[in-house]
Amino acid sequence: MKERLQINADRFLGFADIYDSARPRCPEKVTQIILKYLGEMPLLVVDLGCGTGLSSRIWSKISNKVIGIEPSKDMIEIAKEKASDLENITFISSFSDKTGLEGNSADIVTCSQSFHWMNPETTLNEVQRILKKGGIFAVYDCDWPPIYKLEIELEYTKLFEKVREIESRHPAIKDKSIRWDKDKHLSNIKNSGHFQYAREIVFSNTEICNAQRVIEMALSQGGLQAIIKAGINEINPYIDSFKMKVFDVYGNDEFEVEFCYRMRLGIK
Incomplete structure (x- = not known):
């Protein structure tokens, strides 16, 4: 299994710069919700699958230490x-x-858009080990795509329907990684037996965007990147069509987009 998880990690090689510039920042609502349940300021926050640190840096002004x-x-x-x-x-x-971290050391453990790339059973066991009694485990993901204009969402849908169709014909691409169902995050937390309380919370967050960022958000998706890296050129007309539609609709304007989030939270 460890070898498969390394393949999951390798899935994100080669486009970390695009990922960091395009992906949504951690909303302040995340910290507000978690701190409401924790009831005090944390001494240690651990961010699992932290990527380029987009979900880690927000805690630097809140917690004594962030890992x-x-x-x-x-x-x-x-x-x-x-x-x-x-x-x-x-x-x-x-x-x-x-993680190699000390047991019962963390006040908060988070997973931002990453828990579906982790073995839930072994990860939850590790969370239970490093989390203090009364500590918070929070998994949060945004839905794709964000709320754009209708024309953009239709073109986005067309692009990623093609991604899934290509994956179905090239199992070597799809089988290079293993992912777990996001819809089972809450039940996995509840069924682990490690938490006294668990629930789901939904919210949204607004960010300023432009056409280039919309395009890069699509290009930051691992499935599309796997096809590009495999040199499967039949995806190119769909990428080009998406790019053309985005610039046709948005031009050089800046505009607001809404990211819709789902947080699954457990209290040890």
Whole structure:
């Protein structure tokens, strides 16, 4: 299984820069909700599958210490670079189920758009080990696509329907990674037996966007990148069509987009 999880990590090689510039930032609502349940300021926040640190840096002004755990080489290099001026953030190259951290040490453990790439059973066992009694485990994901204009969402849908169709004909691409069902995140947390309470919370967050970022958000999707890296050129007309539609609709304007989030939360 560890070899398969390394393949999951390798899935994000080669486009960490696009990922960091395009993906949504961690909403303040995340920290507000978690702190409401925790009831005090945390001493240690652990961010599993932290990627380029987008979900780690928000905690630097809240927690005494922040530790990001990330197995992807490209991702963690950018995470370290972006947080080089923040003395209370450390990044460790490791997997979510073998953090190497001290037991009962974390007040909060988070997974931002990453829990579906982790073995839920072994990861939840590790979360239980490192989380303090009364500590919070929070998994949160945004739905794709964000709320754009209708024309953009239709073109986005067409592009990723083609991605899924190509994957169905090229199992070597799809089988290079293993992912777990996001819809089972809450039941996995509940059924682990590690938490006294668990629930789902939904919210949205607004960010400023432009046409280039819309395009890069699509290009930051691992499935599309796997097809591009495999040199399957039949995807190119769909990418080009998406790009043309985005610039045709938005031009050089800046505009607001809404990201819709689902948080699954457990209290130890």
